[in-house]
Amino acid sequence: MPNAVADACYALALANRIVAYEGVLDGFGHVSVRHPENSSHYLLSRSRSPELVEPADILEFTLDSEKVTPGDVLPYGECVIHGEIYKARPDVKAICHHHSVAILPFCVTGKTLLPMNGLGSVMGATVPFWDSRDEFGDTPMVVTTAAQGASLARALGPHAMVLMRRHGATVVGASLQEVVFRSIYSHRNAELQLRAAAFGEVSPLSEGEAAMACAYSLRERPMGRAWEYWVTRLTKAGELPPRMSRSPQEP
Amino acid sequence: MPNAVADACYALALANRIVAYEGVLDGFGHVSVRHPENSSHYLLSRSRSPELVEPADILEFTLDSEKVTPGDVLPYGECVIHGEIYKARPDVKAICHHHSVAILPFCVTGKTLLPMNGLGSVMGATVPFWDSRDEFGDTPMVVTTAAQGASLARALGPHAMVLMRRHGATVVGASLQEVVFRSIYSHRNAELQLRAAAFGEVSPLSEGEAAMACAYSLRERPMGRAWEYWVTRLTKAGELPPRMSRSPQEP
Amino acid sequence: MPNAVADACYALALANRIVAYEGVLDGFGHVSVRHPENSSHYLLSRSRSPELVEPADILEFTLDSEKVTPGDVLPYGECVIHGEIYKARPDVKAICHHHSVAILPFCVTGKTLLPMNGLGSVMGATVPFWDSRDEFGDTPMVVTTAAQGASLARALGPHAMVLMRRHGATVVGASLQEVVFRSIYSHRNAELQLRAAAFGEVSPLSEGEAAMACAYSLRERPMGRAWEYWVTRLTKAGELPPRMSRSPQEP
């Protein structure tokens, strides 16, 4: 296995654990990354809670979400979320799908998620809302077919994040670091908007502020500082993923 | 003691600790399981906080909640909750009674608990509400007589969970794993419903969605994935129960 | 130092740490106990955060809150709360004064604290409200004179707990174990009442239920079960107080 792929597998396990440790992912949800050497493939763990993901759990998929990695380990039932978005959005290099306790009140009520402060604005000025009933009627509230994944990707459009009615959120980014940063700070923005509602109706940042703050926050310095912080917290908690002892192609 | 019973005792201690570690049980509340080799008996810890339960604490009871295990250790005052439900519901293999901080606001106000999302729908489309005053007037707010346990079992009816006015909840399942899964995700559903109320009146999943999502979530894959997650968390916290060094029949 | 006193000092350090570990006390607040061999004296730590109290920190006071223990260590500024209540209430054997995050919203707004459920009813059917302005006008919001302590004791009257306007709560009991139990469960009752308010106006348990549940909960079995739970949690966290290596009379 080339070093770039091994590095990507390690970084992806780390990203899963960071987003879980910071309270956005729990037993369910997942983070993926586009394959570093083949942009028509992506990497995603086998079906496992994100807090437990190890580099050796990472599988390789085509953009049609067909598993390339041999062996009979089970992928997530919702891997099409990742495949269909990578297909529709060549600029997207990493994706996080989650059901955080802060985001869900918005998914359940349809309340619009608005940028509250500078860091919150990294979720983008507009967060569209996808309702699976529009095209699919009653479902088990999971995204398991290519058609559903493609519908979600259309709802996402050019944005950085999409809310899914009564289900959760899907967050995309130009890098793994960016998607981690956006997942965590959009989660906190949601928590802030909910708490601020105790004082009445809440308005957003001005459009100009949101755009400028988003650009400012997504620079290397703040993202690097936050990354160091999260990795250190994970390290102190003894939660770093183990280094891979075998290749995912040689299970 | 047969292996199946020893295994059930260990699994029951584990289940008590998982539900406590995930914040549903605290100093009070308890989980039981139907006896694996004698469906007219059930297993339940001696009176002890669920976070501390060990396999050696597990006692055996008849469905009339008479303690079969010799020795003078004290059972829970509310063991009739378990006995009367096992009596009324042959399909039930495990029961959890708790007073979680998320459920209690519903018990106190009579607010209807509604399925908010896919995982929340595992509590069933309808969660009935039992008011002990209807048959028993003023009580110390505990269920300690067979008549009270039978009344609660009637209120539960064919459902998966019953709220108890100003007291807590009782959750049943077809297996220990299912009752753990349902206890945790109904607790989170309640928390979500309470939080979403900050944005106004909250409606449930559609009936079709709730039914499909419930069936989907109770399959082996999602329940197994969550179980691995919870056991790993307990393991990392050093909270696994000790293996039994003596039989409950030989105290 | 007699064994009964040494035991009382250890139990008092333990009680301080339990109530802190369970989130009721923080950097401020204190627990005292009546002297086990001299009912006109009481025991209370030197001025120190309750989470840190050790048996060697315990000082002896008269009911006029004069320090009997020699040495120049500093007592709490508010020790008169304890002395004046022990003076007014011979039945009281232990006292906890705190400013918990759950109680303070009631102290700030004057909202009546009501028994929500069985365990919450251990705070008693009525929790009176003391406003220091009534007799003392503007103060620094601390109880530091005998007159203020006596005023608070009058407001407490025959009850088990008194709220102090914009300050906190003082909880009394017939034993250290009872005061710990009441402090923790009244704190949780307050949290429950606040959370339930998200669904509208909240009513109390019926008077009969509250009285029966209070009597039921204060029996040895539930209190002992909770005590084992709290001591075990403290032990696992490595937070047990050290055994005293010197007498408080020989500093």
Place this chain on the structure above:
Amino acid sequence: MPNAVADACYALALANRIVAYEGVLDGFGHVSVRHPENSSHYLLSRSRSPELVEPADILEFTLDSEKVTPGDVLPYGECVIHGEIYKARPDVKAICHHHSVAILPFCVTGKTLLPMNGLGSVMGATVPFWDSRDEFGDTPMVVTTAAQGASLARALGPHAMVLMRRHGATVVGASLQEVVFRSIYSHRNAELQLRAAAFGEVSPLSEGEAAMACAYSLRERPMGRAWEYWVTRLTKAGELPPRMSRSPQEP
């Protein structure tokens, strides 16, 4: 490096970690202290999450926020907050800038932060509100120019704390210990005000009470007691900063 400076660097690292450990600072925000031997300089960490700051990270700045310490390590983008306030307020010896989860709902809604109880009154009777749009229009919601820092210092005026619209808070004090105390207890006051709002409109302490309680709480005894508590908590968590092994002037 003189001992007083080394001591100040250690104390500053400690202060950063305390305020982070107590939940006021997270990945962002910072604490500074005026130089102990040169009142026209101040000390502030290089750009790093406060929970991670070590004595060796501390840099020296002029009041124009020019870095005096040689080497190419990166300062915080917002160091002008510190420089401009030290310039405008000779009485200020330490500053904390943060975006705590309790303060932000006030920053987002413009709700007035009011003293709720004795300890909360250490934030001062009046907490002014600074809106960067008034002088600077749309910005990236950070304070990075001397003009912005000076504007913030004017808004702070003679007060102890200023809220920054949709951004956070800046807290000042006569010592590092005081700024830590004020940062933590104003944060808790904000949390209390938000929670109390569940019961309706919330009023402040009387002016006289707030002034007397502020003076009482800022004495050495309560501040020292809290400081011992926070340092002990940090010690038990294994989070004390390492002793400096090299001088900041010799990187």
